[in-house]
Amino acid sequence: xxxxxxxxxxxRNRNKxxxxxxxEFRDEDRTGKQCDEYPFASTWEGSATNGSDNFSVRMISERxxxxxxxxxxxxxxxxxxxxxGILSMCRSxxxxx
Numbered sequence: 691x692x693x694x695x696x697x698x699x700x701x702r703n704r705n706k707x708x709x710x711x712x713x714e715f716r717d718e719d720r721t722g723k724q725c726d727e728y729p730f731a732s733t734w735e736g737s738a739t740n741g742s743d744n745f746s747v748r749m750i751s752e753r754x755x756x757x758x759x760x761x762x763x764x765x766x767x768x769x770x771x772x773x774x775g776i777l778s779m780c781r782s783x784x785x786x787x
Contacts, residue, residue: 699734700732703731703738703739706737707747708725710737710745711725711749715749723751725750726749726750729745
């Protein structure tokens with residue numbers, strides 16, 4: 691999916707993820723954190739477009755999210771290193787399904 695071309699689908703994914711995060715993390719201090727989802731909102735497998743409720747959400751540090759987003763935009767970034775970094779950051783707390 692290309693978010694600029696499929697804006698409605700992308701927005702449906704993000705909105706469903708936000709509602710889920712608001713429900714799952716309503717009692718958690720969200721200062722400096724952002725809700726993240728897997729599969730990503732920009733994929734057809736995202737929370738609203740996958741045809742089922744098969745997705746996960748997790749609160750992550752806004753600093754980590756910003757760092758990873760910036761890293762993914764750098765041309766030539768070795769993707770294996772990018773994903774290994776993501777995995778090492780996510781090991782400390784499992785995703786909620």
